[in-house]
Amino acid sequence: MRIDAHQHFWTLARGDYGWLTADLEVLYRDFGPEDLTPMLKAAGIEGTVLVQAAPTVAETEFMLGLADRNSFIKGVVGWVDFESPDAPDEIARLAQHPALVGLRPMIQDIADPDWMLRGDLAPAFAALTGQDLTFDALVLPHHLSNLRRLLERYPQMRVVIDHGAKPRIADGDFRDWATDMAAMARDTSAFCKLSGLVTEAAVGWTVDDLKPYVVHLLDTFGPERLIWGSDWPVCTLASSYERWLEATDILLADLDSAAKSAILGGNATRAYRLRE
Numbered sequence: 001m002r003i004d005a006h007q008h009f010w011t012l013a014r015g016d017y018g019w020l021t022a023d024l025e026v027l028y029r030d031f032g033p034e035d036l037t038p039m040l041k042a043a044g045i046e047g048t049v050l051v052q053a054a055p056t057v058a059e060t061e062f063m064l065g066l067a068d069r070n071s072f073i074k075g076v077v078g079w080v081d082f083e084s085p086d087a088p089d090e091i092a093r094l095a096q097h098p099a100l101v102g103l104r105p106m107i108q109d110i111a112d113p114d115w116m117l118r119g120d121l122a123p124a125f126a127a128l129t130g131q132d133l134t135f136d137a138l139v140l141p142h143h144l145s146n147l148r149r150l151l152e153r154y155p156q157m158r159v160v161i162d163h164g165a166k167p168r169i170a171d172g173d174f175r176d177w178a179t180d181m182a183a184m185a186r187d188t189s190a191f192c193k194l195s196g197l198v199t200e201a202a203v204g205w206t207v208d209d210l211k212p213y214v215v216h217l218l219d220t221f222g223p224e225r226l227i228w229g230s231d232w233p234v235c236t237l238a239s240s241y242e243r244w245l246e247a248t249d250i251l252l253a254d255l256d257s258a259a260k261s262a263i264l265g266g267n268a269t270r271a272y273r274l275r276e
Helices: 031-043 057-070 087-094 119-130 141-153 177-188 207-220 242-252 259-273
Strands: 004-008 047-051 073-078 100-103 134-137 158-161 191-194 227-228
Touching: 004 100, 004 227, 004 259, 031 242, 047 057, 047 259, 057 087, 073 259, 087 119, 134 141, 141 158, 141 177, 158 259, 177 191, 177 207, 191 207, 191 259, 207 242
Parallel strands: 004 047, 047 073, 073 100, 100 134, 134 158, 158 191, 191 227
Antiparallel strands: none
């Protein structure tokens, strides 16, 4: 099964997408299953992982409702307030829904770079692990050393690093990111998403701009721990769905069919324990 392991839906009237403002013109409208389904069919993609875009439990419940009505949504990565004393109970409640496969604090938007290491978050991380959910790490390059420390604390926790940890491709920054990602791949069992790179590249990006970063991820995490996602509709800030698919085909062209199948679906199924 081919899986798009990172996509979003939103309805502006829900009112909890604080980052989504009118200046983001192409994104400032509703996006729903009816918008994505034709592109999935054209690409032969059979399922998706729907990922949170607002830091509210209400949005998680909204997404779980979409999963109930759309069989192509094979899993939902939601949100819970990890700082709340009620987080373990909230996680246990949400985990009763068969579509919930993971949780994602919006770490990239949290001012404190050490937030994930706070002791008061331990009950939430323990509950996540105990419920057999996956932790989506929405991090930036400067978070990577702390993320490694977090994984040392919770070696049993399944982790997926979103968007390759968002390397600063447009600025040509590579060395520090590459060193930290190599250490992450070597010292942890984390998966990494091959997604979100086009919006980190400069306007007018080419496949050659992305290639050093993708090659490094392939060399370090290997095809068995990379997971493809579109980051649609956010990707439309820099690329159509179809163009990112075409770029993916070029970037993975040297891999054998088994490795491609793993990246394009098999690894997502393993990392998220996706439903049929």
